[in-house]
Amino acid sequence: MPLPAPTREEISRHKQSTVMLSRVAGSLYWMSRYLERAENQARLIDVNLQILLDFGQVPDETLKEHWVPILRSSGDEDLFFQLYETADSGNVTEFLTFRTENPNSLISCICNARENARQVRDQISSEMWEVLNDAYHFIQDANAHKVWSEGASAFYDQIKRFSHLFQGITVSTFSRSEGFEFIQFGKYLERADKITRLLDIKYHILLPKATDVGGAVDTAQWHAVLRSASAVEAYRRFYVADILFKKVVEFLIFQDSFPRSLMFCLEQMNDFIQLITNGAESAEGRRFSDFLSRVSGAQVNQVFNQGLHEFLQKAQLEIAAIGGYLFTTYMYHPPVDIQAEIRFHQQQEQQQQIR
Amino acid sequence: MLFEPYQTEDFFDEMFASDGVTRPHYRGVADALNTVPAAEFRNKQAAVEAAFMRGGVTFTVYSDSQGTERIFPFDCVPRVIPAEEWEVIERGLIQRLTALNLFLHDIYHDQKIIKDRVIPPQYLLSAKHFRREFMHFSVPKDIYVHICGSDLIRDRDGRYLVLEDNLRCPSGASYMLENRAALKRTFPELFLASGVHPVNEYPAELLKVLQYCAPAKFASNDAPNAVLLTPGVFNSAYFEHAFLARQMGIPIVEGRDLVVRDFKVFMRTTSGLVKVDVIYRRIDDDFLDPSVFRADSLLGVPGLVNAYRAGNVSLANSIGTGVADDKVVYYFVPKMIKYYLGEEPILPNVDTYLASEPKDCAFILDNLAKLVVKSANEAGGYGMLMGPWAAKEEIEEFRKMIEENPRNFIAQNPISLSRHPTWTGENFEGRHIDLRPYILYGEKIVVTPGGLTRVALRKGSLVVNSSQGGGSKDTWVLRQ
Numbered sequence: 001m002p003l004p005a006p007t008r009e010e011i012s013r014h015k016q017s018t019v020m021l022s023r024v025a026g027s028l029y030w031m032s033r034y035l036e037r038a039e040n041q042a043r044l045i046d047v048n049l050q051i052l053l054d055f056g057q058v059p060d061e062t063l064k065e066h067w068v069p070i071l072r073s074s075g076d077e078d079l080f081f082q083l084y085e086t087a088d089s090g091n092v093t094e095f096l097t098f099r100t101e102n103p104n105s106l107i108s109c110i111c112n113a114r115e116n117a118r119q120v121r122d123q124i125s126s127e128m129w130e131v132l133n134d135a136y137h138f139i140q141d142a143n144a145h146k147v148w149s150e151g152a153s154a155f156y157d158q159i160k161r162f163s164h165l166f167q168g169i170t171v172s173t174f175s176r177s178e179g180f181e182f183i184q185f186g187k188y189l190e191r192a193d194k195i196t197r198l199l200d201i202k203y204h205i206l207l208p209k210a211t212d213v214g215g216a217v218d219t220a221q222w223h224a225v226l227r228s229a230s231a232v233e234a235y236r237r238f239y240v241a242d243i244l245f246k247k248v249v250e251f252l253i254f255q256d257s258f259p260r261s262l263m264f265c266l267e268q269m270n271d272f273i274q275l276i277t278n279g280a281e282s283a284e285g286r287r288f289s290d291f292l293s294r295v296s297g298a299q300v301n302q303v304f305n306q307g308l309h310e311f312l313q314k315a316q317l318e319i320a321a322i323g324g325y326l327f328t329t330y331m332y333h334p335p336v337d338i339q340a341e342i343r344f345h346q347q348q349e350q351q352q353q354i355r
Numbered sequence: 356m357l358f359e360p361y362q363t364e365d366f367f368d369e370m371f372a373s374d375g376v377t378r379p380h381y382r383g384v385a386d387a388l389n390t391v392p393a394a395e396f397r398n399k400q401a402a403v404e405a406a407f408m409r410g411g412v413t414f415t416v417y418s419d420s421q422g423t424e425r426i427f428p429f430d431c432v433p434r435v436i437p438a439e440e441w442e443v444i445e446r447g448l449i450q451r452l453t454a455l456n457l458f459l460h461d462i463y464h465d466q467k468i469i470k471d472r473v474i475p476p477q478y479l480l481s482a483k484h485f486r487r488e489f490m491h492f493s494v495p496k497d498i499y500v501h502i503c504g505s506d507l508i509r510d511r512d513g514r515y516l517v518l519e520d521n522l523r524c525p526s527g528a529s530y531m532l533e534n535r536a537a538l539k540r541t542f543p544e545l546f547l548a549s550g551v552h553p554v555n556e557y558p559a560e561l562l563k564v565l566q567y568c569a570p571a572k573f574a575s576n577d578a579p580n581a582v583l584l585t586p587g588v589f590n591s592a593y594f595e596h597a598f599l600a601r602q603m604g605i606p607i608v609e610g611r612d613l614v615v616r617d618f619k620v621f622m623r624t625t626s627g628l629v630k631v632d633v634i635y636r637r638i639d640d641d642f643l644d645p646s647v648f649r650a651d652s653l654l655g656v657p658g659l660v661n662a663y664r665a666g667n668v669s670l671a672n673s674i675g676t677g678v679a680d681d682k683v684v685y686y687f688v689p690k691m692i693k694y695y696l697g698e699e700p701i702l703p704n705v706d707t708y709l710a711s712e713p714k715d716c717a718f719i720l721d722n723l724a725k726l727v728v729k730s731a732n733e734a735g736g737y738g739m740l741m742g743p744w745a746a747k748e749e750i751e752e753f754r755k756m757i758e759e760n761p762r763n764f765i766a767q768n769p770i771s772l773s774r775h776p777t778w779t780g781e782n783f784e785g786r787h788i789d790l791r792p793y794i795l796y797g798e799k800i801v802v803t804p805g806g807l808t809r810v811a812l813r814k815g816s817l818v819v820n821s822s823q824g825g826g827s828k829d830t831w832v833l834r835q
Contacts, residue, residue, distance in 0.1 A: 019626060021606065022612075022624060023611070025625050118411070121594075121597035122597040122601035122607045137408075276625075330625045333611075333623045335611070336611055338645060338657060341614075342645050342650065343646075344658070345615065345658035352661070352665075
């Protein structure tokens with residue numbers, strides 16, 4: 001069951017007397033988003049590396065078919081082919097894990113998370129900082145060759161562990177104040193976005209021939225989708241052991257009891273939006289509420305009728321829209337026009353002297 | 356026995372009266388450490404460094420092209436000061452800061468010390484940080500220096516001398532606190548043997564000072580809103596800024612988070628503009644306000660000085676304290692103590708020669724290879740000539756600079772700084788140290804019992820500053 005919506009009294013009780021700089025709110029938000037992004041990236045790479053093991057020696061063309069959709073769904077395909085010739089496991093893993101040119105790589109995400117945390121060092125507990133610092137040193141020390149020789153899975157597991165530890169420490173030690181709201185909102189927003197991209201990977205895989213649907217490859221690919229979301233066991237508790245793609249999509253979009261489903265994330269986002277805005281109304285807030293209502297009232301068949309890809313694209317737009325609105329309203333002040341300020345204050349001083 | 360091979364050589368040693376003879380106040384430390392096997396000590400030292408790295412207790416060095424984070428090296432053997440020695444130090448520092456504050460008030464108002472010919476006027480008027488614009492300006496509670504770090508050294512006879520006063524943005528208090536916490540975790544047994552004054556009151560005392568110096572206009576039942584103004588994450592001391600802000604529970608802000616409207620200072624928050632009453636600024640005067648001082652400063656707040664003049668915001672430390680930071684003005688501090696307080700200085704200065712005085716200048720130029728020469732306004736150990744260790748070219752360079760601008764230089768005989776057993780990685784050897792105590796001026800002057808003992812880690816080096824390869828030790832003031 002998702003958290004019940006906070007009442008007005010609860011909303012005001014949540015607000016503490018200490019104020020929060022907009023810049024600080026923004027850093028907490030981005031710290032949280034980058035770490036969630038790192039965790040999702042780690043899952044994605046790990047699962048997709050393992051799935052290849054089931055297929056033994058794979059020809060290059062098939063490898064490319066496996067990896068390019070992943071690059072495409074996060075929008076990194078062009079950048080990848082600027083840096084590499086072939087999309088094989090080694091290149092793609094290095095690109096997604098270690099290349100600093102890739103703003104979405106694991107190393108970029110962790111560096112950004114840590115850098116944002118450093119900017120607001122005074123707000124977070126020492127334990128929170130230490131986890132991010134440990135993650136940073138861990139990934140700075142590793143390199144692609146070490147990962148390959150010592151065990152890729154162990155490496156990505158460690159990244160996930162850092163993220164879980166950070167989230168656990170945050171929930172256990174961070175006061176339920178404004179800062180917490182921005183952290184959680186950022187986390188669920190990022191997770192919602194990532195789940196849509198995960199589901200969309202299948203769209204980017206070349207449409208299989210009619211006989212391939214439901215076949216071994218297709219099933220394995222949907223299985224990989226579930227595993228990337230850590231959803232296999234939870235899925236099985238709801239449905240039969242067969243991986244049926246319609247059920248997978250239904251589970252990952254609509255199952256509001258599963259903490260990585262789109263529905264769950266959207267509802268969490270909504271709760272934190274109420275807290276951040278203190279219940280204030282806005283056109284963008286209403287737009288998001290409408291979107292949320294449409295999704296919760298919808299069924300998986302409608303999604304397929306509309307087109308899964310189209311549905312996911314729309315969801316990404318809505319998520320970006322509410323994120324952008326909250327950012328510009330609460331976390332952002334336009335940069336100071338120093339020259340204008342200087343002139344203004346020099347004039348003020350002259351007026352003071354004339355008096 | 357870890358300390359058995361230790362040699363004091365021809366220096367005043369803090370721990371040993373002579374080879375093998377431990378000073379009484381170090382008995383507890385010596386007994387506890389002597390039985391620790393070298394391997395275990397090495398492991399603990401490494402563990403402490405790893406903990407500092409994890410905790411981000413780092414220091415960024417400006418001269419590094421990357422500006423990399425380094426930990427401020429910490430040596431596990433504490434520096435111990437017995438109660439009766441500290442009592443004198445404390446009295447001396449309180450006396451000194453009282454006189455310095457009176458001096459600042461005087462030269463920004465009636466300048467009696469100049470009129471009575473105690474200090475020649477040209478030294479003040481030519482002082483780099485004298486802020487003429489703030490003549491006859493009243494600061495809240497008449498306190499100019501809220502936070503002061505007057506560095507102390509000991510000579511070959513063990514006499515405490517004041518090396519210099521730091522009255523603008525003295526740093527290192529966070530390391531004092533982190534060092535104590537680190538030593539407690541690593542060698543708790545050391546503390547049991549001795550009775551050590553705690554240092555963890557520092558943030559609470561500092562906050563009291565900040566609230567005490569709120570503007571006279573401030574009238575409210577709530578506490579004044581104090582913030583810490585930092586240049587930002589890329590400043591070498593950022594760790595300390597964040598640490599102190601967090602310990603005091605006050606917001607840490609950058610210039611861009613503040614805006615001045617209607618001669619008042621506000622923070623830009625998620626709920627709109629919130630008024631600021633007191634700013635603990637870790638930014639030099641020059642960079643504080645581009646509409647008044649350096650126009651190219653991106654760190655400051657346009658209009659801040661207007662708000663300060665209007666009496667709507669207090670600054671700790673106040674604007675203009677840098678004039679007393681000047682190493683030439685340092686020469687006159689003993690005279691200030693006599694002039695304002697009618698007392699002899701409890702803590703003497705190091706004997707100093709002024710290049711701007713013709714007789715002194717002749718002496719300096721004749722003896723450059725034997726003297727320590729310092730620029731009047733540099734910090735961090737830069738702008739300094741260590742005559743006996745310098746190359747000929749460096750000496751000639753300084754000769755030229757002194758001849759061109761004598762006002763900018765002082766010289767001192769090299770002091771044989773005291774030494775302290777310090778871990779080299781393999782064993783204990785003597786390394787030169789100094790002491791930076793932290794003095795707070797609020798309702799009264801409070802000297803934190805302890806401070807930062809800085810160590811010149813390189814063998815034979817006398818330069819203890821962190822930016823030039825120094826390290827630090829926990830500093831104990833014993834209850835007895």
